[in-house]
Every structure is written in C-alpha cells, then in structure tokens.
Amino acid sequence: MTGLRERQxxxxxxxxxxxxxxxxxxxxxxxxxxxxxxHQANVSVGTVYNYYATKGDILIAIVxxxxxxxxxxxxxxxxxxxxxxxxxxxxxxxxYYDHSLHYLNKQMWRTAMATSIDAPQTxxxxxxxxxxxxxxxxxxxxxxxxxxxxxxxxxxxAAVVGSLLFNVLNMLFMEFIKxxxxxxxxxxxxxxxxxxxxxxxLVP
Amino acid sequence: MTGLRERQxxxxxxxxxxxxxxxxxxxxxxxxxxxxxxHQANVSVGTVYNYYATKGDILIAIVxxxxxxxxxxxxxxxxxxxxxxxxxxxxxxxxYYDHSLHYLNKQMWRTAMATSIDAPQTxxxxxxxxxxxxxxxxxxxxxxxxxxxxxxxxxxxAAVVGSLLFNVLNMLFMEFIKxxxxxxxxxxxxxxxxxxxxxxxLVP
DNA sequence: CTACAAAAATGAATAGGTTCAACTTTTATG
DNA sequence: CATAAAAGTTGAACCTATTCATTTTTGTAG
Numbered sequence: 001m002t003g004l005r006e007r008q009x010x011x012x013x014x015x016x017x018x019x020x021x022x023x024x025x026x027x028x029x030x031x032x033x034x035x036x037x038x039h040q041a042n043v044s045v046g047t048v049y050n051y052y053a054t055k056g057d058i059l060i061a062i063v064x065x066x067x068x069x070x071x072x073x074x075x076x077x078x079x080x081x082x083x084x085x086x087x088x089x090x091x092x093x094x095x096y097y098d099h100s101l102h103y104l105n106k107q108m109w110r111t112a113m114a115t116s117i118d119a120p121q122t123x124x125x126x127x128x129x130x131x132x133x134x135x136x137x138x139x140x141x142x143x144x145x146x147x148x149x150x151x152x153x154x155x156x157x158a159a160v161v162g163s164l165l166f167n168v169l170n171m172l173f174m175e176f177i178k179x180x181x182x183x184x185x186x187x188x189x190x191x192x193x194x195x196x197x198x199x200x201x202l203v204p
Numbered sequence: 205m206t207g208l209r210e211r212q213x214x215x216x217x218x219x220x221x222x223x224x225x226x227x228x229x230x231x232x233x234x235x236x237x238x239x240x241x242x243h244q245a246n247v248s249v250g251t252v253y254n255y256y257a258t259k260g261d262i263l264i265a266i267v268x269x270x271x272x273x274x275x276x277x278x279x280x281x282x283x284x285x286x287x288x289x290x291x292x293x294x295x296x297x298x299x300y301y302d303h304s305l306h307y308l309n310k311q312m313w314r315t316a317m318a319t320s321i322d323a324p325q326t327x328x329x330x331x332x333x334x335x336x337x338x339x340x341x342x343x344x345x346x347x348x349x350x351x352x353x354x355x356x357x358x359x360x361x362a363a364v365v366g367s368l369l370f371n372v373l374n375m376l377f378m379e380f381i382k383x384x385x386x387x388x389x390x391x392x393x394x395x396x397x398x399x400x401x402x403x404x405x406l407v408p
Numbered sequence: 409c410t411a412c413a414a415a416a417a418t419g420a421a422t423a424g425g426t427t428c429a430a431c432t433t434t435t436a437t438g
Numbered sequence: 439c440a441t442a443a444a445a446g447t448t449g450a451a452c453c454t455a456t457t458c459a460t461t462t463t464t465g466t467a468g
C-alpha cells in the first residue's frame with residue numbers, strides 16, 4: 001500500500017507542516033503568508049489548501065502534535081503516581097505547563113485557541129477539541145487511581161472532581177497565554193495555590 | 205462641552221453599534237461585510253475604522269454592553285444573597301447564563317471569545333478582559349459576603365475560592381458556546397453538579 | 409506501450425478586511 | 439466674518455486568505 005502517490009502525499013504534508021512550524025515560531029504567525037509558506041515547502045498555494053482547510057487549521061495541527069507528546073508523558077506518570085495526592089496532581093499539571101512552550105510560543109497558542117473556539121468544525125478544530133477531551137480524561141483517570149489507592153476520599157466522584165480540576169488548569173493556562181508578561185513560574189504558583197486548597201478537600 | 209463635533213461623534217458611534225448589533229444577530233457575523241454595515245449606518249468604511257480597530261473589536265463592544273448588564277443585576281443579588289450558600293451561588297451564576305443569549309447568539313460569543321484571546325491588546329479586547337476581571341471579582345465578593353455571614357467556612361480564602369469558582373463557570377460556559385447542540389438547561393445541569401460538590405466543601 | 413480515468417497540483421481570480429492620502433467640516437482666533 | 443489649524447470623514451487601493459477551472463501526474467486496463 002505504499003504507492004508513489006501515497007508517499008508523495010505524505011511527503012508534501014510533512015513539508016507543509018515542518019515549514020509552517022518553523023515559520024510560525026520564527027515570525028509572528030499573523031505575518032506568515034500562505035504564499036511564502038507554500039513556496040518554502042515546494043508546493044503551490046492550492047496544494048496547501050488541499051491538505052488544510054484554513055491557515056488556522058495548519059496551526060492547530062502543529063499544536064495537536066505538541067499535546068500528543070504531553071499526553072504520552074502523562075500516561076507514564078499515571079502508571080505509578082507519587083504520593084501524596086497533591087504531589088501527583090502537581091507533577092502531572094506542572095508537566096503540562098512546562099512542556100507547553102517547547103515547540104510553540106504564546107502567540108501560536110493564542111491563535112490556536114481562538115481558532116478552536118471560532119471554528120470548532122474544521123477538521124483539525126475537531127481534532128483539537130478531542131485532544132482537550134483526552135487531557136480531561138487523563139486528569140480524571142489520575143483522580144480515579146488516587147482514589148482507588150486511598151490517597152483521596154472514597155466518596156468523591158472522580159469524574160466530577162477531575163472535570164473541575166481540568167477546568168481550573170485550563171483557565172489558568174488561558175490567562176497565562178493571554179498575557180505577554182506572565183511567566184511560567186507565576187502560572188505554576190497560581191496553580192499550586194488552587195491545588196493546595198483543593199487537595200485539602202480531597203484527602204480522606 | 206457639548207459641541208457639534210462631539211454630538212456628531214457620539215451619534216455616529218451609536219449608529220455603527222446599533223447597526224452592527226442588528227446585523228450580527230440577524231445574519232451570521234462572518235457574512236456581515238464592513239461595507240454593508242457602514243452603508244446602513246450612514247458612514248463610510250473608513251469611519252468605521254476610526255471608531256473601532258477591527259471588525260472583531262465592534263463585536264466585543266457589543267458583548268461588553270451585555271456583560272455590563274449582567275454585572276449590574278449581580279450587584280442586586282450581592283446586596284442580600286439568599287440562603288444557603290449553594291442557593292446564592294446558583295442564583296448568581298444561573299443568571300449569568302440565562303442572560304447570555306438575550307442579545308447575542310452563540311456564533312457571536314464564539315467570535316468574541318476568540319477575538320479577546322487572539323487580540324487582547326485591541327481597545328475593546330482590553331475592555332472585555334477587564335469585564336472578565338469584574339465578573340470574577342463579583343463572584344469573589346459574593347463568597348466574602350457568605351463567609352462573613354457564616355454561610356461558608358471561616359478558614360477559606362474568599363479570593364482563592366472565588367477564582368476557582370469563576371474558572372469553573374467560565375470553562376463550562378465556553379463548552380456551551382462551542383457546541384451548537386448544547387442547550388442552556390444542559391449547561392445549568394452541569395453547573396449544578398459541580399456547585400453541589402463545591403458547596404459540600406464550603407459549608408462549615 | 410497506449411489510452412483512459414481518477415486523483416491531485418496549480419496559480420490566476422475572487423473577496424473582504426484594512427489602510428491612508430486627499431478632502432470636508434468644525435472650532436478657535438483676530 | 440474671514441481664515442487657518444485641528445479634527446474627522448471618505449473611498450479607492452492594498453493585502454492576503456481562500457476558491458476553482460484548468461492542467462498535470464499517477465494508477466490501471468487492454
């Protein structure tokens with residue numbers, strides 16, 4: 001099933017994506033023109049649009065790769081989370097945050113978030129929202145593991161607690177991304193404040 | 205200080221805003237052209253841009269009016285919140301939600317949120333984010349009142365609890381706005397689930 | 409190898425948000 | 439009332455994302 005056509009297609013897609021990742025990070029996303037991107041990726045403008053529905057859709061595809069990585073690292077932590085509960089939660093979410101600016105910058109995150117809100121039906125918009133779901137699911141599953149191990153109260157619904165936690169971490173991250181000045185450290189301080197309070201409620 | 209110039213300016217601004225509100229709500233925001241808006245408001249395209257930095261900025265100005273109204277209603281509730289704490293919180297936030305689709309539709313909210321994330325520096329982008337702050341502040345002050353009245357535990361920091369609550373209500377609202385299918389009732393059900401859990405933690 | 413159909417690439421044309429140099433109106437001044 | 443500066447308006451031109459009719463490439467059957 002590796003015909004010439006399929007190989008070329010995969011290669012073109014790869015070229016578009018890596019070129020976009022490079023340009024979006026180096027220059028301001030808004031100033032990268034599809035024409036330049038196409039040229040540097042050795043394809044035509046029309047071809048870019050054969051692979052991605054909109055400019056924002058390209059960006060979201062890049063963000064999606066980043067989130068996939070973070071999810072994978074999260075699974076490792078889930079396999080044997082540290083004690084106590086507060087430490088486990090802090091470890092997981094801190095890692096989400098620390099990793100967030102590895103390949104992307106704040107401007108890219110801003111536009112990606114904006115696009116996923118404004119055009120949630122575009123192919124990669126859907127994909128992004130699915131990833132969000134998977135992040136929430138991961139938090140919920142961590143809560144479940146902690147509960148089964150007795151690190152948090154048995155009478156709590158893991159799904160509700162997890163979804164609350166996810167809302168908190170997501171909103172904090174959005175504030176961080178929105179503000180040019182806010183540092184990663186400040187974001188984590190905010191998180192820890194809220195986590196400490198929540199942890200007090202959670203422990204048996 | 206009510207020179208002709210100032211009166212004309214105020215009138216032009218009003219015409220732009222009311223025309224935009226009408227068109228954005230009637231047609232899909234994305235399909236409203238500045239040219240048509242300008243024409244219907246009896247000004248030129250250039251004038252629209254003398255009053256608003258971008259198309260999104262016009263929309264945000266409209267959303268801002270809506271939020272102002274909700275804030276005002278919130279103040280009334282703050283003056284004498286019902287008992288118990290769960291009821292007071294539910295009342296406040298339910299009202300936020302109920303009012304949200306009064307003048308706006310989901311598409312308008314989507315684009316407004318997207319714009320406020322992507323262009324937080326535009327004049328009305330700043331304004332919008334300030335309004336968000338004021339909403340958060342209102343929730344925090346309600347917590348404070350409830351705490352002083354003994355409806356919630358005295359050892360809780362109102363600012364942290366309030367900011368957590370605000371994060372939750374904001375994220376739920378975003379999910380609601382993003383999804384075309386989700387009904388207002390479903391949003392409120394979700395909220396109540398989370399509020400009930402939080403209230404259990406809060407009561408002394 | 410040739411012919412044909414399907415798939416994909418192409419780039420010129422389109423569309424609509426945004427800018428800005430030229431023009432009008434308002435206000436302040438003598 | 440005349441005049442000039444200040445403030446504001448105007449719309450044609452610009453820029454760039456997106457579309458789509460046309461051309462090219464690839465896979466397949468005879």
